[in-house]
Structure formats: structure tokens, C-alpha cells
Amino acid sequence: MTTEKMDIKAIEMKNITKKFGDFTANDNIDLTVHKGEIHALLGENGAGKSTLMNVLYGLYTPTSGDIYINSKKVNITNPNIAIKNGIGMVHQHFMLVDTFTVVENIILGMETTNGAVLNIKEATKRVEEISKKYGLLVDCHAKIQDISVGMQQRVEILKALYRGADILILDEPTAVLTPQEIDELINIIHSLADQGKTIIIITHKLKEIKAVADYCTIIRRGKKIDTVKVEDVNEENLAEMMVGREVSFVTDKKPINRGKKILNINNVLIKDNRKLNAVNGLSLELHSGEILGIAGVDGNGQSELIEGITGLRHIESGNVILDGKDITNKTPFEIINSGLSNIPEDRQKRGLVLDFTIAENMILENYHKEPFSKKGRLNHKSIEDFSKKLIEKFDVRPNNPSQKVGALSGGNQQKVIIAREVTNNPEVLIAAQPTRGLDVGAIEYVHRYLIEQRDNGKAVLLISFELDEVINLSDRIAVIYEGQIVDIIDAKDADERKLGLLMAGGGVNNEKK
Amino acid sequence: MKKNNKFIVTLFSIFLGLVVGAIILFISGYNPIEAYQVMFMGIFGSPKYISYTIVRSTPIIITGISVAFAFKTGLFNIGAEGQFIIGSIFAMIAGYLFKLPPVIHGLVAILVGALAAGIWAGIVGVLKSKFGINEVISSIMLNWIALYMNNYFLTFPLLRRPNSDASFKVLDTAKINFLGQWKVSEAGKAFLKDNKFLRELLNPPVNYGFLIAILLAILVWYILKHTTLGYQLKAVGYNKDAAEYGGINIKKNIVVSMMIAGAISGIAGATQVLGVEHQIGILAASQGYGFNGMAVSLIAGNNPLATIPAGLLFGGLTYGGGKLNSLIGAPSEVINIAIGSIVFFVAMPKLFEMFGKIFTRRKRGENLD
């Protein structure tokens, strides 16, 4: 923290109000960020943090209020003006051209040219300079499609810096990263701040705020709650300010009551889309009444494993036995009806039909059963009644069964899926990234239902990149690495360091079975 | 409230389309007011004009239903043209070769046409679900094959009427004309002679096709809205990954959906043969029933029930507009441009809506606040 620079006000947003029709997304918000500061913007989904930053970046015009950059009043009506004022934004979803190289992406829109000829060499030199200066190491000539998500994020940051950004807005930068990548990103952010860059991070992850930010502004339902010095508060304080009530981080679990072996995965081999072995002779056992967590870095076969078990991907060899019944390569229909449910990893792609209503989504797996339909004819009345019940029980908002699911927030979409899957009362519930992109309140919710499932004597297979989540919820933790389970440890003995090492393949040699 | 709003938007678009059509007519040197008068009188001026408008609209309403149905289930049925032809070929064959009592004969011929066209479209479905071949490409190719198949069938002496380039006419028992037998009987002629209104109304080849179109529209609406089949098909159409995850057999549903869409277009061809033309002729180029059906579906916003007014509008415009040829001497090019603009404007809010939907869907993904 470079306190000597902190008296220069890099950004001042005064009385910003942004209305969309009747809805007030930002209500009279003030925000002051000093030069060289790392400032977190904390709030639940839909609280208005992204709206505020979109106003700063010129994507939205505020209904009222003023913006000052370096104490000079500016009128930012479009992103070009923002860029001219030294503001850069890294969106949650990257805007890169997959088939272009790193350098080509960075210089896109402001190419260095000799006449009309692109001067890649010159551009590469400049990119390399910037990348060295801030510790943002990338392979300039690699194509975007060939590099990891973490690297792509660096490219986005470099892109902003290349355009001369002094103020960097990072929108949910860790949502897509592995724990290791998150650590690296935190280092990069510190290094940027040390060299005088001003950073704003939009996030709802409390731990990261503690780890990286100097100051934190909390926004709730469009209003600014407070700006606090991060040193002075703990995670519980932050969460309370964000949600507006006390939040429990420790999930209450009854002592484990381990039942019979319910799911048996024997030596399965599953190929990915490139026909490579993604799951490579993996074996795993799951018992009723337990939560088995699978920890691992993204891309080690988790997705393929889930798709294989649920019948969405062909299992090349090995078998999967559910409660004594072989479900290997059965259709999803048969597998669901054998008592296996799945909270899918990508809720918008797999889990929901966005153009269907809440009610229609609630019966996605059961539309063919009574009372929802009889002799091929849907019973809209009972579907609606059923949905109303679930909406109330799972607190889905808005509580209108005829609302299209596509119009719901991420958290409420996830609630629809969980309501549906839990109501199936499955023997085995596979929960893949069940809290991805959700805010604290919604996460608490999801966790409670997973534990309830376990306490009712059902089995839960939890796959998550959030190590906290895996450690907190699971009874046992299996670590997946390159398509195999490298170790299974008791959750009581697990900590992030130990798991992190195993996840990186560190346990392979001495623990090989 | 919301529906009402939509209705007003549609009316306004029709009006806007008429204004643009008027401008085009005016620029080309024709008095638009006079032209619209001629068109209006050409559609409503006599009971028989109304009959003709309905007769003309019937096939494109049905192909419109087919396209709308396919669209709701995530498929773009550009093959309605070919399915129409297949339906008409087989309805003609059944109508001419089978020997059955009246009414039953007509129904059987329609079913044969629907079945043949359903199987024909099923090919597209199988190609898509088994080999991932885009239905648009395979349908376009099959359209041509259907056209030449039509001409090939007409090389058989069994079907080709000697000294003509058309098939034999279907038997009277297979015709589905409204009071068709009575109309030409002595009693009928005598009765109609004294009753000008009925005579005029029945003079055109009025047939049960329009009733079939209405029934089909209701049936398709019902299937989509109230049956598990419709639920599955829509789920596959909106998001096949989620449908697959939910245990729905997407491959089977793609084939089923194509077959239903094909059968519907086939019925359009069958009613045209059994109710209007009573024969099939050598085709030099496609007749546009399928493509006009796509326009109808677009105007109707892919709502099966709305295809009925949309088809009547389209059919009325082309029928009434066609009279501008002889009545005010406007060349058909100008008329077609004017009609095209009207259709374009009517369909435009739907287009905006559709694009808007795709756009917001993308945006929603990006701004998960």
C-alpha cells in the first residue's frame, strides 16, 4: 500500500443515480477511489455494482450525478471517452477473438502500422515491455483458443494497459479462475497498485477482499451502505453489510450416518470432445448419507465424469452401478428414473430451458408422469400448483410460475434447478459447481439443501472448484487429477494447502495406488 | 393488456406497409388510392371474390402452420415446398387409383399425401439427428428432388393424361369440394340459377381445405401447448442440451418434429389437388406454396393460430393485387414490389422481436450482475 499517493482522488463519483424505467439500479451513490488504491465493490447479485461500473466506463449514462477523474469533471458518454480518460475495464466474459494471437488481440483497434502495413514486431515489443513491468507473463504469439482462462484474463488486463489505462475495473475477476490462478492474479493486482495504477474490483467473495483490497464499498439494493477500510473489518462484518442480516459461514451438519454403498464407479474411461481420455480409469464409491466432495483444477475430467455418469457422454469402458443396477451408458431418461439427479455445471446450457416458464422448467424431468400429465396431455393446473409450492419452499423470486426463467437472476435460476432436483428425492444427487456465480445469501441456501439431502440419508456427490465449499460441506474429499482420483482424504484432515498440492499432481508419486 | 398491445402493433404495421406500398405505386405512376380500391373491391367486392381469397389462402395457411410448428421446435422448415409437392403427388395417386366411397376417399387421399410428405420430411430429420446435417441444406436439395420426382411420375402412362402435360384428374369421390357434386347436378344448377349469392359463393373451387386448415391450426396449437409431445418438442427446440439432460430423446424428437411438419405441408398439397386443381402438372419451377408459407408464418409470429389471419391477409393481397394487372394496368413487377413491402412491414415487428430476443439472450449471459 503506497500511502503517499493516496491523497490524489483518481475517481470521484457523486450522487450517481441510474434508473431503468421504474427500477432504480443505483440510488444516489457516492464513490471515491484514491490513486494507487485497490478498492473492492461488494454486493449481492443485482445490488447494482456492475451498473455503477458500467456508468463509469460509459456503457450507461447516469440519470443524474457527476463523475470526476483526477478531480476534473468528465462527461463519459461512451467507452472511448472512458479509455481516453485512462479507464480500462476487464469484463467477466472476455471479449477476445479466439483465432487471433495474444498480440493481435491486444492491439486490435489500435494497431501500430507502417503506412497500411501492420507492424507486429513493434507491437510485440511494447506488449512485452508492459507485461514484464507488471509481471503479467504471457506467450505473445499463442492463439487465444490455446491458452488457459487465467492467461486470457491477463491478455484482457494487458489490453487495457496497452491502451494507457491508469484505472482498471475488474468485474468478478476470480469467478473463472483456479485457486492457483487466483493467487497469481492477486500478486498481479498488488504489483499494478504498487506502480501507481488504481484498481476497482467488483466481487462478492469476501475472502478475496480481505486478501487484496485496501478499501471496500458495500452496495445493497442500489444504495451505498458504507466504505470501510478492509483492515478494520472481518468477513462476517462484510457479509452482514452486504446481505443486511447475519450470515452463518459454518454450515451445521449432523454427525455422519453413513449408510450402504449406493453408487459404484468402476475403472471408467471417458473421452472428451477431442477424443482424448479425459477420465482415465477412475474408480469411486459413494455411500448413502454422505457428501463426497471432488476437488480438482478445472479440466481434469470433472465435467466428462459427470456427463458420463448421467448418460450424456459415452463411457468407453468400466461401469457405473447405482444401487445394484448397472446404469452404464443408459439414456439420461433411464438414469434419472433410476434415482440419480444432477445439478448441472452450466445451468443456462444444461439445466434450464430459458424460454420456458418457471413452471415448465420445474417439470423438465417429470412432465411425462402423473399428475403433470395423463395420456400425453399436460395438466397445467397441477403443474402450476406444484410449481407454486416449490417456489414458496425454495423462495424463488419473482414468485410467479408463468415467469420465463431467462428473466430470473442467476441465484433464482439455480434455486429452480435445486428445487426440481431435490424434489425428485434422488438416491444420489450430483451437484456440479452448485454455487458458481451466486452471492452469499444464495450460497448459504444451496449449502443448506445439500446438507439436508445428506441428513435425510441420501448421497451427494459434490464437484466444485471452490475449495472452501468442498472442505466445509464434504464428509470425504476425493482429489481428481488428470482423470484419476489421486487420493481420498477425510474432510476433517483436509486443508487448502494439502488439497492444493494434491490437485496440482503433487500427491501422485507417493500416493499412487 | 399485453396481447392487446401486440394486436395494435400488428395493425399499425399493416397500415405502415400499406403506406409504403402506396408510395411505391405512386412513384411508379399509379394512383395508390385507386389501386387499393381495386384491391379492396377485388377481395370483398363479390361473394365469389371472398371465396377465391379463401381458396387461395388455404394452402399457404397450411404450409404456414407447418413452418410455424417446425420453428417452435427449433427447426427451420425451408422444405415445405418439396413436402407440398410430395403431398400433392401422392394425394393425386390415391385420388385417381383408389376406388372408395365419397368422403372416405377424400380423407384417405389426404392421409396418403400427409404420410408420404411426412416420411419425405423425416429423411431430413434423420439426416440431422444421425449425421448432424443442417436441415436447411438437405431441405433445399430435397425440394428440387421433389420437383423432378413430380415430373418423373408424370412420365408414367398410368398417371399422365394423354396429350397433356398433366396427370389424370382425381375421381369425383376423392374431391373435397364443398357441395362439389351437387353444384354440377341438374338440381343444383337449377337452384343456383335463382340464387345469385350462393351461386357466386360456390362458383370458385370452394373446398373443405379451409376447414382442415383451421382444424390443423387448432390441433398444432393444442399439441404445442397442452401435450407432453409438444412439451418435449419445444424443450428440444429452445434448448436441446437441457432437454437431453432432462431425459428427452432429442434425436427422436427432431425426426418426429420434421415428420409432423412434413405431414402438415403434405396436407396442404393434398387439399390443393383434391379441392382445387384435381390433377398435378409438369412443374417448370416451384410454385411458391412453401415459400409463401414461410412468409405467412413470419407474419403470424410463428403462432399456429395466427397463421389463419396471416394467410388470409397474404392470400388476399396476392389475389386482390393480381387484379391490378388488368384493372389499372400496373405491371406485375410493381404490384409484387408493393405487396412485398406490405408483407415486409407486417413481418418486421416480429423480426425485431425475434432478433431482440436473441440479442437479449446474449446480453443476459454477459451481464450477470
Place this chain on the structure above:
Amino acid sequence: MKRKLLALSLVLALVLSFALTGCKPTEKAPTDDNNVTNEDTNTPDDNDAEATDIKVGMVTDEGGVNDQSFNQSAWEGLEQAQQELGVTAKYQESHQEADYAPNFETLLDAGNDLIWGIGYKLADAALAAAEANPDTKYGIIDSAYGDDTPENMVGVLFKAEQPSFLVGYIAGRMTETNKIGFVGGIEGEVIGSFDYGFQAGVQYAAKELGKEITVLSQYADSFSDAAKGKSIATNMYQQGMDVVFHAAGGVGDGVIEAAKEQNKWVIGVDRDQSDMAPDNVLTSAMKRVDIGVYNIVKALKDGNFPGGTTVTYGLADNGAVDIAPTSDKHVPADILTKVEEIKQDIINGKIEVPVNQDTYDVFVEGLK
């Protein structure tokens, strides 16, 4: 806001124009000066006063009125009748077979005295209309009903095989490769008469020259697909055929195009097509639908409409069918002299030109 204003002004404009013109449908809507119609603009003189009452309409087939072929030719005949006879002429285009009947109906309602169906495809619809409306006259091109022709109807036939025979003879005399091509539209009686007449003419020339000439005939299954015509003809030329005759409507545009590109001989049809490729159109087998149409209109005006009969035009009938007048541009005079002799032989009945496979076989037998 801006959009609303625009919409409002458009509404106003339309309402105003309605108010000014008056909404009442009138018998004859007011026509302003810009209003171009295909009505006769010449003021008819007093002698023609009764003639101007005659209204004639025609229904085209799917080719439309600008098909460069017989629909267009028929319309030219009616336009000529407008100018010279003072009648009023209108046309009604068909886009589908299902349009034929309503189009006849439309022209009937417009009060036409004589309504034409252009082409044999309209034969059924025209006959039905004629039977249903005995007070109106009907005409049909390229079709006949023999003794069943209603009293208010006339069929007009052209002996297309006769000019085809003549151009066939020319082709046979001109070919150097001894290979000749024929491109037809859609197989049938009418195009068949072109085909066999042409082949007979070629064989007649072959016998005269004492050599063997082969004719390849191919059909495009279309009267409008010019691209297909071009590809068929290009193929023929590349296979060594040096003269190609087409009887295929719009398809023929492509055939002539191919001849131009390959710089080979082509023979046109229906009208003198030498304007389309002056260096390559050897001659044309003319079938003047316009003359046929004009003559009947004239007969109607003169009060001797040949109802209930079929009018047939052959070489004897003053140029309704013939070879093109520009033929002397490329065809040597001696051949044309011979053509003239053959023409007389046909008129005299010394040569019986075949019209189909059976009569053709007889004809070829007779040559041996």
C-alpha cells in the same frame, strides 16, 4: 418521439389523400396525367366509335407477359389490335396453375367481350369458363377441342412442324459436322411438333446431300430456366453439334447465349430472334401468335367471330408461320431458293410434315 411524429404525419398524409380523392369507388376512378395504363391513348375517330366498345383480355401462363416468347407475342398482337382496331386490351398474369380459373373470372367480371387463354396449359380452365359463360367469347392458343368446341369459343393452332421442317432443312444443309441439336422446353404435343418437324427437315436435307446427319434432342423440363438452356447447348456444341434449334421459351435465351459464346449456329423460335445474336442466329422458325390473336380480334370486330371452330395456321396462311425474314443474312441464296420450293411442296401437300414419333417414322420410311 421523432418516430411518433413521423408516424403521425404519415397517417395524416394518407387520411388527407383519401379525403381529397374521395373514398367512393367509382366506375372509372379519376386518372391523373401520370397514370400510365395500357389502354389505347389514341382518340378513336368517329368511324371506330362502335369498335371501341370491344374489350379483350388475356390470361398468361406462369411465364408472365414478358417471357420473350408466346405470352409476349400474344400481348403484342393485342397491343396491335388496340392501336389499329381501337379495342381495349388487358392482361392478367398467372403465377400458379391455381390462378388460371380466378384470372378468367377476373377478366369476365371486368366486362371483357373476348378472353384469351395463352397456351395449352390453360385449355381446361378456358373451356370451363367458356361453358359457364355462354355470353362471353373465349379463345385458346395451341389447343383445340374439335367438335366439342363451344359456340362462343375458338381454338387457334399453329402448324409449328412446318416452319420447323424448313429450318431443319436449312440446318441439314449448313451443318459441317453432320451433328445437330434440338433443345425442347417441356415434352408434350406442342413442342413435339417442333421436334419431329425439325428432325424430318434435317433428314430431308441429308437425303438430298446423300449423307448421314444425326439429331440429338434434349428437353430442359422448363420454359424459363435460361441457365439450364445454356448448359445443355454448351454441352451440345462441345460434343460437336454445330447447329442447335430450340423450342423452349425462356430456356432458349440461354441456348442463344451459348451459341454466342461458342460462336456456333443457333436457330430461334416463335419470333425472329436474330436481334438477340445477329452473328449466330441462322434463322428462326416463326410462330406468330400475335397474328393469330390479332386476326381473331379483327374477326370479332367485323362481326364474324369463328365460334365453335378451330383456326389452324400453316405456311399457306400469309406468314403466321414461316422462317424469319432475316434468314438471307447467313443462309446462301441457293438454299433459300430450295426452301421456297419445299415450302410450296408443303402447301401443296406434296410433303406431309410429321408431328410425332409415329408420323415421323412413316416419313423417314418414305425417304428411303
